[in-house]
Amino acid sequence: MNPGLQAVAAAFQFLTRFPVKAHLDYTPELFRRSTRHYPLAGAAIGAVVWCAAAAALYLLPPLPAAVLTLAVWVALTGGLHLDGWMDTADGLLSYRPREQMLEIMKDSRVGAMGVMACVLLLLLKASLLYSLLIGGWPPLVLLLPPVWSRWFMVHAMASWPMARGNKGLAGSNFNGMEKRHSLAALPGALLLAAAAAALCPLLGIGEWTYLQAGLAWVALPLAAWAGGTWAARRMARKLGGLTGDTYGALNEGIETLLLLVLMIIQYRL
Numbered sequence: 001m002n003p004g005l006q007a008v009a010a011a012f013q014f015l016t017r018f019p020v021k022a023h024l025d026y027t028p029e030l031f032r033r034s035t036r037h038y039p040l041a042g043a044a045i046g047a048v049v050w051c052a053a054a055a056a057l058y059l060l061p062p063l064p065a066a067v068l069t070l071a072v073w074v075a076l077t078g079g080l081h082l083d084g085w086m087d088t089a090d091g092l093l094s095y096r097p098r099e100q101m102l103e104i105m106k107d108s109r110v111g112a113m114g115v116m117a118c119v120l121l122l123l124l125k126a127s128l129l130y131s132l133l134i135g136g137w138p139p140l141v142l143l144l145p146p147v148w149s150r151w152f153m154v155h156a157m158a159s160w161p162m163a164r165g166n167k168g169l170a171g172s173n174f175n176g177m178e179k180r181h182s183l184a185a186l187p188g189a190l191l192l193a194a195a196a197a198a199l200c201p202l203l204g205i206g207e208w209t210y211l212q213a214g215l216a217w218v219a220l221p222l223a224a225w226a227g228g229t230w231a232a233r234r235m236a237r238k239l240g241g242l243t244g245d246t247y248g249a250l251n252e253g254i255e256t257l258l259l260l261v262l263m264i265i266q267y268r269l
Helices: 003-015 028-059 062-077 080-092 098-106 112-133 140-159 168-174 179-202 210-239 244-268
Strands: none
Touching: 003 028, 028 062, 028 112, 028 140, 028 168, 028 179, 062 080, 062 112, 080 098, 080 112, 080 210, 080 244, 098 210, 112 244, 140 179, 140 210, 140 244, 168 244, 179 210, 210 244
């Protein structure tokens, strides 16, 4: 397998539960090269989520359709990012000193704060999906949140130091990421987002207009960058940098934020 395909396979194997049958020699260099394909993995997740939403909405009322769609969304990642969300909540909301926060986040057990944060996040995501589905056929712009949330993970890896240095999965494989890695992932994210936004009104999917789809194409990356930067800065101040768990937390938070932006565009424009 050539290096380009290895990087694509590594991105899908690491971020998703798609059955990618490839035997890879996972090195830090391969992990870093694979990050340019994180938006592609996000688009694949978004495409399956959109298909699941369309099928569920055809068979069921919007509320159970939204919950089932969310279940598919979580299953496609194996709960990887959701686990990071819970661990990060347990650590940051403990209000302990930095070292104790990092120790709490390493604990495989989930605490009360993590459970509450997970329940609230899933409720909010389900309600936002429901709001997007009640208008009929789900809009194709559902592909966009997973694309931009995963691009921001790459940006975060390249922009903030590792809280544990070279320790842990993230530290040993992603420490030393540079801005070029973030920039390498950006063109793919823009093209994938443009395709989804352009096809949405063209195919009459979700009854979105070109104005709404164009606004989504512009607003979502800006919202991902602004919201993600705000959250990453606060986390880095408290932890002395970011960790693998915080990358997952950023992904979950940004996906939810972008669903909220899509809902506002759908109902207010």
